[in-house]
Amino acid sequence: MSRSTALNAGLGPAATEDTVAAGPLRRPKWRSPKLRKKTELTILLAPGLILFVGFVLIPIGIAAYYSLFNWSGYGPLNDYIGFKNYSYAFKDPAFIQSIEHTLYLTVASVAIQGPLAIAIALLLNRKFFGRTFLRTVVFAPYVLPPAVTGVMWSLILQPGGFADQLFKAFGLGGLVQLWLANVHVVLFTVFAVLTWQYLGFGIVVLLAGLQGIPTELKQAAAIDGASPWQVTRRITLPLLAPTMRIWGFITVIGSLQVFDVIWILTQGGPAGSSSTISTYMVLEGVDSTDFGFAAAIAVILFAFCFVFALIYQRYALRRDTRGALTRAVG
């Protein structure tokens, strides 16, 4: 097999019409590069795909099917109501409120956690004493189960609790609020706790991305007289951009679905002032044994995520591959 044939093997159907060498040495058909490529592809892709379809997509599909019924989770599915669950949801002011809150949290997560994570990742990327310790510390909140995070922060944020005492100790007593009881403040409180929990995740992901940036580039630029800030701005950040975009995607989806921490902290209250789509779903659907309704909310949430994912993929993630890979390998 010649090198050019190998390279051309993966370039789409049109280029490989005749892959059997002409002449005395005719390769058996089953060894043709195209078939071999297909086999390799199948072997690589199939196991993961089957696992995924079986344990994720099929249950999701079934759950989506439930959303068309008025079903308590008990007994047979015999009350088909079409899209009524969906229209009930959109007519419910509590649901609309939860959507607003979810969007606030999502936008804030990206806008605030993003720059913060980048800055800290850049700081942690250089060698210094205690780096491993610091990195472990930074990552540790992510390792804490969200439910325990909720319990812990509930204790800290009690009226007169540790947070209040800390503020007073720094002379900021006037800023003390009823962190979890004041309907105007609670959403910010929740956001602060979420940032605490998930910032470390972002930092670790970005650190991994920073590893992929060759130090030679930065050294070369420094030798050419660029200041550290310029190196960062002109070289590091742009090369970090693909990782940032991945992080952004994960954060948006995660924020849209956030549940555990908020549930323990406030159950979406008081009076729904910190509700998100997921807390609404659990409160109105799961805890109310209205599984059809819960499934409908889940499908709506999925639709939000899906639309976002499509748009994001089209405009943001595409940029990472255009020009990055000059030729397909296989």
Added chain:
Amino acid sequence: MAAFTQATAPDFLSRYGLRRWTVIPATYLVAIVGCGLTIVPLLFVVVDGFRTNGDINNSPAGWPHPWVAGNYTSILTSAPFWQFLGNSVLISAVATTLTLVLGSMAALALSQYEFKGREFFYTVFVSGFLFPIGVGALPLYLLLQRLSLLDNQFGVAIPEAAFALPITMIILRPFLRAIPGELRDAAMVDGASRFRFFVQILLPLAKPALITVGLLAFVTSWNQYLLPLLVLQTSSHFTLPLGTYTFQTQYSQNDAGIMAFTALAMVPALGAFVFAQRYLVAGASGAVKG
């Protein structure tokens, strides 16, 4: 060198040697504040494990008064804790391995080959990420029941791996695609088969991404409570998160117990992180030199 940078340094701070007095102290200040904000709540968890619930109730923010080792010792000497730990280790190890193996295979397929429908398959994987797992609980439970996977650690690990695939693909595929085609060409010239190229060159290059993905899968599996709750019936099969719930009864919550338990349960996951750190640091630089 100092004269050189001072004379020709392009920005304000460098020119006047102010970097030493502004950026670097600011960096350390931010680091300290950030550390404090991160560590203090975690310390809370550890320290509250040394208190009694009455103590916590009386002064939520205080130091242990008295210091009680009972929570920690009773957990460490209880056989169920070690059973939970063992189960968690087993399940998380299996789930992480499955995720890494199947995920990198699929990411290789979707990044190194061009074929019709490639983007479709990628979207399929990503779409699973977009659905809240909780609602799929009931169909998943029925499916596992039909497959006789209930009350079985595999019944937890396999779905966990499946649910971890989307985020694995999201992180791995761009990583793998960004590795230039020249590498592949070079390898082929040297006579390597595609498989050898994948295993010996491509995957090692993607180490940071692989480690990250493995770490995320491990931590997610470690803290997962919904799947074990659905699947496991006998308490000797329970995982650590389910063990946390033994500290909450119908009418009360043993805060100190929860804190002690959580502090102990976090140790392996943090240990995994420290272990992964070494590999995260070893970079991919140098592969594309010259």
Added chain:
Amino acid sequence: MRSSRALAAIALAAATATAAAACSSGGGSSSNSSTPAATGSSSPSSAAAAPSVTLTWWNNATNQPLLGVYQNAIKGFEAQHSNIIIKDVPIQNELLQDTKIPLALEGNNPPNIYQQWGGGVLGQQVTSGKVDNITADVSSWIGGISGASGWQANGQQYGVPIDLHVVGFWYRKDIFKHVGITVPTTLTQLESDDTKLRAAGYAPIAVGSKDRWPDAFWWEYFALRDCPQSTVNSAIKSESFSAACFASASTAMEAFLKTNPFQTGFLGTSSQQGAGSSAGMVASGKAVMELQGDWDPSVMEGVSTNKNLSSELGWFPFPQTPGTAGSQTAVLGGGDGFSCTGTPQQAQACAEFLQYLDSPSVQAQIVGPGASGEPVVTSESSAITLPATQTAAAYFKTAAYQELYFDTALPTKPGQNLDTAIANYFSNPNSSTAAAIANSPSTP
């Protein structure tokens, strides 16, 4: 290569460990088998070897003392019934109630005995077709069990209670004495007591508004005072609280809320989740009273450093509101019980076990030291050790009637809607949030 070798090593280790675990887990899984084969170990008391029956028992007794009580009960019962084996599976309460039971009733292998709180939720579960109708199995003894009607659906017995709970005021006798106030019998007296307590620096009443259902206790008691029993029952049945007396209950409650009786930040306080909960506040003396079920003392004990707490707790019923249309001595309450699933043979065995749990000696243990609640066999209320609970139990016997907490009497969704509407009202008491309570149960 290091990474792939490492991967291979991990995979091999995991596979070996899994194989070992799979071999051992095969024998350990719980099963609901009803093997008709006669067992060789029949006790001398049964002449013919009865078919062996194994029952799984899902309950929420994950901690002492109830855990021990249940295990003793199993031992005692199995000694008397050699052919029945019961497997105790304690599960944390919220997980059990919200997740495990609904899932199991949908699957094909629900637990044979499972925790049941009765009311409309029971009615919903019955529609799954998996809950056994044990009317015939219990007919000989159910008459002596108080509160049993709460575990019926369509007039048939689908479950049996094993203890009952009543909601009332738990208060700190020592603080009352210190401030110089007495137990209030009317609402006006309660309000004036509150003022004195506040002046002395205490939060008069603690409430765990975050959980929503403690708020509901308040509103429901006002409803019981303002509405006759028949109105309340028909409202629950029709899932609508539009009768005028409910609106006056809301107004009365709004007036009460305006007297600022609760602790600061009550909207964010949980009721019994450990430190900082409303129960915790009474335990530490930051608050003085709480309207709560009779499990409150055991919650308080769990978060208290005060060894004398049990002697410092007292109980009084919800104050009277003279001149209103409802009953002045009705109580709000509920209970714990169990339902049965499985074959008729298993159902019968289950019913026999429930009878055992309702026998006087076991009842005495269930409400005995460290436990909470009243027995369903009223003669055993002497086994209650906590003085405050004894007061509650004594009052319970004299109450005009007991109403099941509305969110349990209603099917789950309407009940949750009601709780949410009341919680919204608590956070913002005005006429529109009050009006929202009326139709909340039927809002989809």
